[in-house]
Amino acid sequence: MSGGERLVDGYRLVVFDLDGVIYLIDRPIPGAVEAVGRLRADGHLVAYATNNASRRSSEVAELLTGMGVPARPEEVLTSAAAAAEVLRDRLPADSAVLVVGADALRAEIRAAGLRPVDRAEEEPVAVVQGYGPQVGWAHLAEAAVAVRSGALWVATNTDRTLPSPRGPLPGNGALVAALRTALGRDPDLVVGKPEPALFATAARRADGAGCLVVGDRLDTDIEGAVRAGLPSLLVLTGVSGVADLLAAPPQARPTYVSMDLAGLFDPDAVVRVPGETTAGGWSVAVRDDVLEVSGSGRPLDALATLCAVAWSTPAGRRPVRAASPGAERALRTLGLSD
Structure with missing residues (x-):
């Protein structure tokens, strides 16, 4: 940045990805607690947009608060809630939806006025697939049978991996790929990033005053920001590294890069690319x-x-x-x- 201007001063709202930006699984990334606290102290709005469908917004807010990052459920946008809203708008009330994922996704489906089921024999009209650490072959088998029988197939996201202290681990995209291979086709709809819906919803809260997306993945966070027409900051604390950045296609190139969240405040810790x-x-x-x-x-x-x-x-x-x-x-x- 030039002239000593702080990057964050140009934006009213900062929208953070979570895994790889604020925390790794359940541990805060160094500097994240202080960065969010500083934003709030300076009067900036904060929101969180996550493809991880294993927690509800209230659970994410509770997790963040427990880490020292005060958050309200309404500040958290999840792919699980977005997928439930999409299905609510497309299906009659109390429609059966086969859920492949965590209890949080099941709860979002129920909150949307739909009926979560586990087996293809219950004749679901849709299958919703999201990340869940306990998802296994039996769940994918039921989903395959239901989709072949005509059920709408919705994926919360297609992240190939998710970050962890041990390195990248299989994400929902890896499990979607397994079902894609079995069915010989793609999901009917993918709701989460890089689709622009989560970021577009968050950006409306800025009332045109400027919104910056902060993420660690080029193929979801940054591409989603590009699709939503928003500037983005890639931080190198998660999945995507410098080699990935140099090979990034035009639709997945950030506006700024920094090693970590210090780039929001320190002009010497960020660069425009x-x-x-x-x-x-x-x-x-x-x-x-x-x-x-x-x-x-x-x-x-x-x-x-x-x-x-x-x-x-x-x-x-x-x-x-x-x-x-x-x-x-x-x-x-x-x-x-x-």
């Missing part, structure tokens, strides 16, 4: 299909320059190598060194 091909003391050239970095300066400026060159050439992952001692240090900081 892409930068210039030669800027901030850095230059990048493509040599033998390798991105070669030379110069010295702030690692984030090197990243912006790398994005400028990588995104202006045919898509795909390319190796990155340093052509100066300063570049070697920057690539280590960015996690791009061997």
Whole structure:
């Protein structure tokens, strides 16, 4: 950022993803508690948009509050609630819906005036599939039978993985893929990110005063922000890394990048991408299909320059190598060194 201006000062509302941004499973990410507290103290609005369908909004708010991040249920937008609302609008009241997922998804279906069921023989008119740690073969089998019998198939989200302290673990997208393979087709509807609905709903709360999306996944958080027409900040505390960023397609490219949530407040901890091909003391050239970095300066400026060159050439992952001692240090900081 230039002129010492804080990124957050340009926005009334900040919408956070949760897993990989605020917490990992049930542990707060360092600096997240302080960042949200600082936003509230400065008068900013805060919302949370999560594809994780294993908790209801009230449960997420309780979890956040227990971590030291005060939150109200109405500030939390979940893919489980969004999926239930979609089905409520499409189906008659008390319609049978086969639920593949956690108890939270079942509760949202019931709250929407629909009847959650477990077996295909109960003749469900729809199948809703969301993440649940106990989902197994028997649940997928019932869903397959129901969909083949004509039930509408709705997925809360298709995240391939979810972050954890042990690294990425299978997400709902992995289980959707299993059912897709068995059925030979895609779900009829995917509700969560990267579909824009969650972010569009949140953005309306800003009353046109500016909304920034903060996420850790290019294929859901950032692409969802792009589809919703909103600026986004990619933080490197979760799933997507710098190598993923350099290979990102146009529909999944963020507006800003920072190592963590400090980028909201510290102009030196965030960068707008892409930068210039030669800027901030850095230059990048493509040599033998390798991105070669030379110069010295702030690692984030090197990243912006790398994005400028990588995104202006045919898509795909390319190796990155340093052509100066300063570049070697920057690539280590960015996690791009061997």
